[in-house]
Structure formats: C-alpha cells, structure tokens
Amino acid sequence: MKLKLIMDISWALLLARWKQTLVAAAGVTFSIAMFISLLGFMTGLNVLLDGLILNRVPHVRLYKSIRPSQKQPVMQVPGFRKHYHFISSVKAVNASQQIRNSQAILTYLRNDHLVIGATPRITTQVFFNDGNIDLTGIVQGIDPALENKLFNFDEYMISGSAADLSKMPNSIILGKTLADLLLADVGEVIQLTTTQGQVFQLKVVGLFQSGIQEYDKTQSYASVNVVQKLLGKTASYVTDIQIKLTDITQAPAVAKKFAQIFETDAEDIQTANAQFETGSFIRTLISYAVGITVLIVAGFGIYNILNMMIYEKMDTIAILKATGFSGKDVKTVFLLIALVIGLFGGLLGLLAGFGISVIVDQIPFVTPSLPTITTYPVNYDPWFYGIGIVFSLATTLLAGWLPSRKASKVDPVVIIRGK
Numbered sequence: 361m362k363l364k365l366i367m368d369i370s371w372a373l374l375l376a377r378w379k380q381t382l383v384a385a386a387g388v389t390f391s392i393a394m395f396i397s398l399l400g401f402m403t404g405l406n407v408l409l410d411g412l413i414l415n416r417v418p419h420v421r422l423y424k425s426i427r428p429s430q431k432q433p434v435m436q437v438p439g440f441r442k443h444y445h446f447i448s449s450v451k452a453v454n455a456s457q458q459i460r461n462s463q464a465i466l467t468y469l470r471n472d473h474l475v476i477g478a479t480p481r482i483t484t485q486v487f488f489n490d491g492n493i494d495l496t497g498i499v500q501g502i503d504p505a506l507e508n509k510l511f512n513f514d515e516y517m518i519s520g521s522a523a524d525l526s527k528m529p530n531s532i533i534l535g536k537t538l539a540d541l542l543l544a545d546v547g548e549v550i551q552l553t554t555t556q557g558q559v560f561q562l563k564v565v566g567l568f569q570s571g572i573q574e575y576d577k578t579q580s581y582a583s584v585n586v587v588q589k590l591l592g593k594t595a596s597y598v599t600d601i602q603i604k605l606t607d608i609t610q611a612p613a614v615a616k617k618f619a620q621i622f623e624t625d626a627e628d629i630q631t632a633n634a635q636f637e638t639g640s641f642i643r644t645l646i647s648y649a650v651g652i653t654v655l656i657v658a659g660f661g662i663y664n665i666l667n668m669m670i671y672e673k674m675d676t677i678a679i680l681k682a683t684g685f686s687g688k689d690v691k692t693v694f695l696l697i698a699l700v701i702g703l704f705g706g707l708l709g710l711l712a713g714f715g716i717s718v719i720v721d722q723i724p725f726v727t728p729s730l731p732t733i734t735t736y737p738v739n740y741d742p743w744f745y746g747i748g749i750v751f752s753l754a755t756t757l758l759a760g761w762l763p764s765r766k767a768s769k770v771d772p773v774v775i776i777r778g779k
Contacts, residue, residue, distance in 0.1 A: 367696060371700075380668070381697075381701060384701045384705070385701050385704050385705035385708070386705065387657075387705070388701060388702055388704075388705025388706055388709060388752055388755075388756060389705045389706075389708040389709040389712060390654075390709070390712075391654040391657070391709065391752075391755075392705070392706050392708075392709020392710060392712070392713060392748045392749075392751075392752050393709045393710075393712035393713040393716060394654050394713070395652075395654060395709075395713065395744075395747075395748050395751070396709070396710060396712075396713025396714065396716075396717065396744055396745065396748050397713045397716040397717050397720065398647055398650060399647045399648065399739075399744050400713070400717045400720075400738045400739050400740060400741070400744060401717070401720055401736065401737070401738055401739075402643055402644060402646070402647035403644060403647065403739040403741065403744075404736075404737035404738040404739040405643070405737055406643055406644060407737060407739055408733065408737040415511060415512055416511050416512075416516075416570065417629055417632065417633060418510075418511075418602035418603050418604060418629065419603055419604050419605040419608050419611045419614075419628065419629045420603040420605065420611055420614055420615045420618060420626055420627070420628055420629070421600060421601070421602055421603070421626065421627045421632075422459060422465070422600065422601040422603070422618060422619075422622060422624045422625070422626050423457070423459070423599060423600045423601075423624065423625050423626075423627070424457045424458065424459055424599070424624055424625060425625045426457065457599045458593075458597050458598065458599060459598050459599065459600070459601060459622075459624055462480060462596060462598035462601065463596065465478075465601060465622050466478050466480060466601065469601070469603060469618075473606070474605055474606055474607070474610065474614055475603055475604070475605060475606070476510070476604040476605060476606055477506060477509060477510045477603075477604050478506075478601055478602065478603045478604075479502070479503050479506035479507060479510055479601070479602050480501075480503060480584055480598040480600070480601055480602075481500060481501060481502055481584075481598070481599070481600040481601070481602055482500070482501035482584055482587045482588065482591070482597065482598060482599050482600070483498060483499075483500055483501070483599055483600060484498070484499055484501070484554070484555070484587060484590060484591055485497070485498055485499075485555055486498070486499050486552045486553065486554055486555070486590070487552060487553045487554075488538070488542055488550060488551075488552050489550075489551040489552060489553060489559075490541070490542050490543070494553065495538070495541060495542070496578065497538060497552070497578045497579070497580055498578050498579055498580065499532070499552075499580050499581070499582055499587055499590065500579065500580070500581050500582070500587075501581075501582055501583065501584040501585075501586065501587030501588065502522075502525070502581055502582075502583065502584060503583070503584055504522040504523055504524075504525045504526050504583060505522075505523070505526070507522060507581075508522045508523070510602070510604045511602075511604075513568075513581075516568045516569060516570055517533075517566055517567070517568050518536060518567050518568065518569050519546050519566055519567040520533065520546055520565050520566025520567065521566060522566070522581075524565035524566055525565065525566075525581065525582060525583045525586075526583060527565075528563060528565050529586075530560075530561070530562050530563060530586060531562060531563045531564070531565040531582065531583070531586070532550070532562040532563070532564060532565070532580055532581065532582045532586070533564070533565060533566040533567065533568055533580060533581040533582070534550075534564055534566075534567055534568075534580045535567070535568060535569070535570070535575065535576035535577060535578070535579045535580060536567050536568065536569040536576050537569075537573055537576040537577040538576060538577055538578065538579070538580060539564070539567050541577070544564050545564065545567075546564055546565060546566060546567065547563070547564065547565075548563070548564050549561050549562065549563050549564070550562060550564060552590075554590050554591065556591075556592070558590070558592070560589075560590055562582065562586070568581070584598070603618075608629060611628035611629050611630055612628045612630055612631065614628070615627065615628040615631075652751065656755065660759070687769060690764070691764040691765060692764075693764070694760055694763055694764035695757065695760050695761065695764050697760065698756045698757055698759060698760025698761075698764070699753060699756060699757060699760070701756055701760075702752045702753045702755065702756025702757065703752070703753060705752065705756075706748065706749045706752030706753065706756075707749070709748065709752065710745050710748055710749060713745075713748065714740075714745075717738045717740065718738075720736050720738055721735055721736065721737075721738040722735060723735060723736050725737075
C-alpha cells in the first residue's frame with residue numbers, strides 16, 4: 361500500500377513539471393540514440409574491414425621457409441668443431457619449399473576437432489606478357505571449392521565464379537587492376553612466362569576485386585593442378601596449407617602445436633595481422649568512449665533538473681515528512697522519478713538509434729574499389745541495445761541519487777517555520 365502511494369506521488373511530481381521531465385527524457389533519448397547509431401556504424405565498419413582482410417587470411421598457415429643451413433661445411437671438419445665460427449655470406453640451404461606428406465597432413469587436419477577446414481595452396485611468381493611488356497605477378501594455386509567455403513572467395517568475384525576454375529582446364533582468375541593493365545576480359549586468353557622460362561596460355565574465367573589496389577594489381581588464381589603444371593611439379597607438390605579454426609583465439613597455441621607435429625613453419629593470424637587488429641580495437645574503444653561520454657553529459661542534465669525540482673518542491677517534501685513519510689521514502693520518490701526518466705528516455709533512444717541505423721544502412725556507398733559494398737555498413741548487434749538501456753538506467757539512477765539524498769535530509773520544521 362505504501363509503495364503504491366509513493367509511486368503515485370512520484371507520478372504526480374513528474375506530471376507537475378512535465379516540461380522539465382520531457383527535457384530530461386529528451387537528453388537521455390538523444391544520448392542513447394547517438395550511442396546505438398555510432399556504435400553500430402563503427403563496429404559495422406570494423407566488420408567490413410575484417411571481411412576485406414581477415415576473412416581472406418587463414419587462422420594458421422603451414423609453410424616451409426627458406427633459411428640458412430644449421431650445419432655449415434666448416435662445422436663438419438673435426439679439428440674445428442669446438443671452435444667459434446665466424447662465417448660471412450651465408451647462403452640459404454638448397455631445399456625445396458614443398459610441404460612433405462601434404463595429403464596426410466590435410467587428412468589429419470580435417471579430422472581435428474579444433475579445425476573447421478584446411479586447404480592446400482601453391483604460390484609462384486610469373487611474368488604476364490602484354491606485347492613486349494612483362495608484368496610481374498603472382499599466381500595462387502587453390503582448391504576452388506574449399507577456398508570458397510573457408511574464405512568466401514565468391515564474395516570478391518565481380519565476374520565469373522571460383523567454381524569455373526575446376527570446370528575449365530587451363531583457366532585463371534585475374535585481379536581487376538591486373539586485368540585492366542593486360543586489357544583482358546572474361547573469355548579471353550592471356551600469356552604468361554614462369555620463372556623457369558616456360559610459356560603458357562590460360563583462359564580468363566573470372567575477375568576478382570579485394571579492395572586493395574596493389575593486391576589486385578599482381579594477384580591471380582588458378583587451380584592447384586594448373587599451377588603444378590606451370591612449375592613442372594607432381595600432383596603432391598604443395599607449398600602452403602591454409603587452416604581455419606573453430607576458435608580464432610587459439611591460433612598462436614595451435615600454430616606452435618602443428619609446427620612441431622608436422623615439422624614445418626607455422627604463422628598464426630594474430631602475429632600476421634597484429635597491426636590491423638589493434639586498429640579495429642582502437643576504433644571500437646573510441647566508439648564506446650564517445651557513447652558513454654554522451655550518456656554522462658545527459659546524466660548531468662538530469663541531475664540539474666532534479667536539483668531544481670527539489671528546491672521548488674521543498675514545501676511538498678516538508679509536508680510528506682510531517683505526515684509520516686521517512687527520509688528513505690522521500691529518497692525513493694525522487695529515485696523513482698529518475699528511473700522513469702531513464703527508462704522512458706532510454707526506450708525512445710533505442711527506437712531512435714535503431715531508426716538512425718536503418719537510415720544509415722540505406723545510404724548508397726559506391727566506390728570502384730569495393731564493388732560488392734552498396735551501402736554503409738551497420739551492425740545491429742542486440743548486445744549494443746542491452747548496454748544502452750543498462751547505461752541509461754544506471755546514469756539516471758546515479759544522477760538522481762544525490763538530489764534524492766539531499767531531499768531525504770530536509771527538516772520539515774525548518775521549512776514550515778520559514779513559511
């Protein structure tokens with residue numbers, strides 16, 4: 361009964377100063393709307409950038425690096441084995457970059473519970489022949505089906521499909537910038553020369569665009585067996601194994617484990633893209649900081665409005681305390697006012713923030729470097745909306761606590777005597 365009476369009093373005080381209430385609620389609404397829309401846009405941008413870079417990068421890469429031999433000839437001479445060796449112009453060991461037993465490794469990886477999938481890859485340098493001009497480029501030998509499954513290859517295709525590499529023998533997919541330099545289009549035949557001097561003609565079955573011009577200027581893709589043919593290697597020749605994990609955070613530990621098991625070199629995604637991940641983290645941190653700052657500013661507005669309300673309602677507070685309401689009851693009245701402002705303003709802010717996000721999501725974003733992106737990226741993660749309403753209530757409750765504490769200590773005798 362008493363709680364209902366306290367709620368009725370709080371509601372009456374809210375309506376008595378409805379203009380100030382609306383101003384306070386509008387401040388909360390604006391803050392939450394900006395928090396939701398800003399965070400949604402910034403995290404959407406991060407997701408877009410992650411998709412352009414990180415989604416095309418394996419979580420763990422197995423390869424064989426070129427390094428100097430650990431045992432130089434002087435170390436083999438019995439008389440010099442215990443001496444210190446100072447060797448200049450050390451040459452790399454004459455070893456192949458081929459990963460031995462690649463098929464057995466792939467079978468093992470595909471049965472590992474930590475691995476989503478693994479795909480072979482071969483990388484080789486070539487010269488694309490354009491009349492009398494030779495353009496330096498790189499051909500990546502891939503398994504089209506696995507590449508599309510693990511790395512969403514088709515999302516970067518602006519013409520053709522990755523599956524066409526398997527359907528068409530002696531075919532190739534060119535980067536858009538490289539195709540422009542060669543004046544080549546889908547269906548045409550291009551000529552390239554390998555580093556061994558062999559000349560091949562391949563049919564263009566597709567064009568891709570990653571959004572990074574320098575990358576698109578040199579990269580091209582063919583099937584694994586075509587690249588093996590370019591290099592004159594057997595069907596077992598593989599230089600890289602690209603791995604996607606169920607948990608990307610485990611990549612450093614898994615890379616070390618696989619490097620020991622398979623006796624290869626291993627590189628994890630965190631090491632390879634540390635700078636990029638740092639940029640994404642900083643952008644997200646700035647978004648949260650700006651949003652929380654806006655909420656705190658709105659909290660000061662609520663604090664000022666409740667302070668003014670208490671000064672104007674000293675008579676009402678004195679009467680409440682004179683008729684038996686305790687200081688705790690008076691504090692509850694003004695805390696309820698603050699919570700109602702926070703809840704009402706917060707819910708409107710969530711709707712407004714969602715509306716702004718939808719509008720931003722519909723704005724055309726056209727750029728030649730990103731043909732697959734048509735509108736500005738927005739993230740509608742429900743977590744942001746939960747954070748928004750919690751911060752709304754917490755901020756308003758904190759803003760209302762000091763004024764309500766002051767109201768609870770009002771001495772009714774002093775107020776009534778002064779009147």
